[in-house]
Each structure stands twice: as structure tokens, then as C-alpha cells.
Amino acid sequence: xxxxxxxxxxxxxxxxxxxxxxxxxxxxxxxxxxxxxxxxxxxxxxxxxxxxxxxxxxxxxxxxxxxxxxxxxxxxxxxxxxxxxxxxxxxxxxxxxxxxxxxxxxxxxxxxxxxxxxxxxxxxxxxxxxxxxxxxxxxxxx
Numbered sequence: 001x002x003x004x005x006x007x008x009x010x011x012x013x014x015x016x017x018x019x020x021x022x023x024x025x026x027x028x029x030x031x032x033x034x035x036x037x038x039x040x041x042x043x044x045x046x047x048x049x050x051x052x053x054x055x056x057x058x059x060x061x062x063x064x065x066x067x068x069x070x071x072x073x074x075x076x077x078x079x080x081x082x083x084x085x086x087x088x089x090x091x092x093x094x095x096x097x098x099x100x101x102x103x104x105x106x107x108x109x110x111x112x113x114x115x116x117x118x119x120x121x122x123x124x125x126x127x128x129x130x131x132x133x134x135x136x137x138x139x140x141x142x
Contacts, residue, residue, distance in 0.1 A: 031127050031128075032061070032092050032093075032095065032098045032101050032127045033092060033093040033095070033127065034090060034091070034092055034093075034126045034127045035065060035091045035092060035093050036089075036090060036091035037089075037090055037124055037126070038086060038089045038090075039122050040082055040083075040085075040086040040120070040122060040130075040132060041082065041119065041120050041132075041134075042082075042107060042109075042120040042132050042133070042134035043078060043079060043081070043082050044117065044137065045078060046076070046078045046079055046107065047109065047134055047135075047136060047137035048137040049078070050109060050136055050137075051076055051078050051079065051107075052079075052107050052108050052109045053075055053076045053079060053106075053107060054074075054075055054104055054105070054106050054107075055072065055074070055075030055076070055079050055080045055083040055104070055105040055106075055107070056072075056073040056074045056075055056102065056103075056104050057070055057071065057072055057073060057080075057083060057084060057087050057102065057103050057104075057105070058070075058071040058073055058100055058101070058102050058103075059071075059087055059090065059100065059101045059102075059103060060099065060100055061092050061094065061098060061099055061100065061101060062094075063094055064094065065091050065092045065093055065094040066090075066091050066092075067087060067088050067089070067090050067091075067092075070084045070087050070088050072084060073102070075105075079105070079107045083105040083107075083130075086105075086130075087103055087105075092127075101127060101128065102128065103127075103128050103129070103130065104128065104129050104130070105129075105130045105132060106129070106130070106131050106132065107132045107133075108131065108132070108133045109133070109134065109135070109136045110133050110134065110135050110136070111135070111136065112135060113135055113136040113137065113138035114135040114136070114137065114138060118134060118135055119134075120132050120133060120134040121133045121134070
């Protein structure tokens, strides 16, 4: 039950490091366990330019569980900047056998188009996938 609550809280971006006893740790050989994530936005310039795609990143995890560095492996630069900034805020429960994690951010534009600034919908499939969707930006030239 406590583990289910942990994942639910982590998925909505709530810090939960203090919620668990210090003796708790995930099983050896399991996937990395995310303790903290934050939401992000679809870059407005990318929406206006109708750019979508997948950004692959490699995160180096420090001993305190925070992300020490973010390396872009592939993806459109206009989307990668937002993904890198977001991934740099993640925190993991540190595990001796995990010092790097590969994460994919999928940015997907949806219909119908919108001429207003609409917040992105973000879905976390932790620990390795993030889906960010937003309506295409409609540019009105009058």
C-alpha cells in the first residue's frame, strides 16, 4: 500500500523523500525509483512551428539521488531544451547499481488547433517515459 501511494504522489510531482522510513529501499535489480518529478509545458515556439517528436535523454544520478547531468541523445533541439530543463529537476531514490537512466519525452501535437495558450497535458510513465500533449498553435495573421 505504501509503495502505491509513493508512485501516486511521485506521478503528480509531490516531494515524497521524507515520507518513507530511512531504511526503505527498492529491491536490488528493480528499475530506478523516482522520488520527485515536476510537470512541464509544451514549448510555445514548437507549438507555433508545428514541431513534435521524441527526445531521448541520459540522466546521470548523483549519490543524493538528484540528477547530476543531462545528456541529449536525440530529438528536435526546440523540444530538447524543455525536456532537459525538466529532467534536471528529477530526484531518484539512489541505488548502487543505477547511476544512469535513459528517459524519453514524447511531445505530441493534437487537434483541434487553438489560438490561445493552453496548458499541456503531461503523463508520466515512470521511470523512463513522459508524454506531453498540447493543441497545435493556430497563428492568426490579420
